Amino acid sequence: MKTALLLLFCLPLAACISFNDEHFDPLESALQARMPEITLEKEMAIGLGSGLFDLVDLMDSSDADLSKINHVRVAVYEVFPRAGQYRFSDAVFSESLRSQGSHLHWERIVRVRDDSEQLWIFAGLNEAEQLLEALTVFVVQDNELVLINLDGGLNELLNYALASARQHRTT
Secondary structure, rough: OHHHHHHHHHHHHHHHHOOHHHHHHHHHHHHHHHHHEEEEEEEEEEEEEHHHHHHHHHHHOOOOOOOOOOOEEEEEEEEEOOHHHHOOOOHHHHHHOOOOOOEEEEEEEEEEEOOOOEEEEEEEEEEEOOOEEEEEEEEEEEOOOEEEEEEEEHHHHHHHHHHHHHHHHOO
C-alpha cells in the first residue's frame, strides 16, 4: 500500500521534470556569437514544469501563488578556455536575451561582480500588459556559467515577496 501511494505521488512529479535543454540553445548560440573567444560546453540541464508548482501550491498554506510559475529551467556550461581572462558584460547578456525575438523587454535588475564570481539578474517585462513574465539569472564562477530561467505570471509572486519583506522589516 505504501509503495502504491508513493508511486501515485511520484508519478506527477516525474511528468513535471525534463532534461530537455533546447530552451537555452538560442541563448547559448547568441552568447557564443557575441564572445567568439570562448566556447560553452553544456554539463547539465533540467527543467521543472508548471505541474510541480501546482502541486506545491496545493500543499503550501501561504498566500504565495506558485501555480502561476510555468517553468524553471537550469543549465550549467563549462567555459573554455579554462582559466581564461574573459569578463562577461551586461551588453552580452542583454543582447543575447533580446536576440531570442521575445515579446519581452529585458532589463538588468541586479549585477554583482567580484574577483571570483559574477552574477546578473534580468527581468523580462511584458510592457503591453505591464507584467513581469520572466527572470533570467546568469552566474559565472571559475570556469562555469549557470543559466536559470523562471517564467510565468510572476507579478503576484513578486508582490507576495515584497509584502513579506515589508512585514518582516516592521516586526
